[in-house]
Amino acid sequence: MELPKFLLGDNTDYPESIFIVHTEYPRFILNLENDEVEWLEEFSPEDREELEMEAGRLLEEATNFYDREVSRYEA
Secondary structure (H helix, E strand, O other): OOOOOEEEEEOOOOOOOOOOEOOOOEEEEOOOOOEEEEEEOOOOOHHHHHHHHHHHHHHHHHHHHHHHHHHHHOO
């Protein structure tokens, strides 16, 4: 099965939260309510360095995805 790069998620146990799931490496879940990120990968010290450089770009892509999706509902 081919998954999209980003998925929107919600859960009634967290009514104020909207989650963005990044399905490609490095996989993560971003909680838009508080900008918390849960990484779903284990990283070596070398990987952590690369991740720090990429994290800002990935999180920006995630929020752009959310903005795009919301604008489609509003149209």
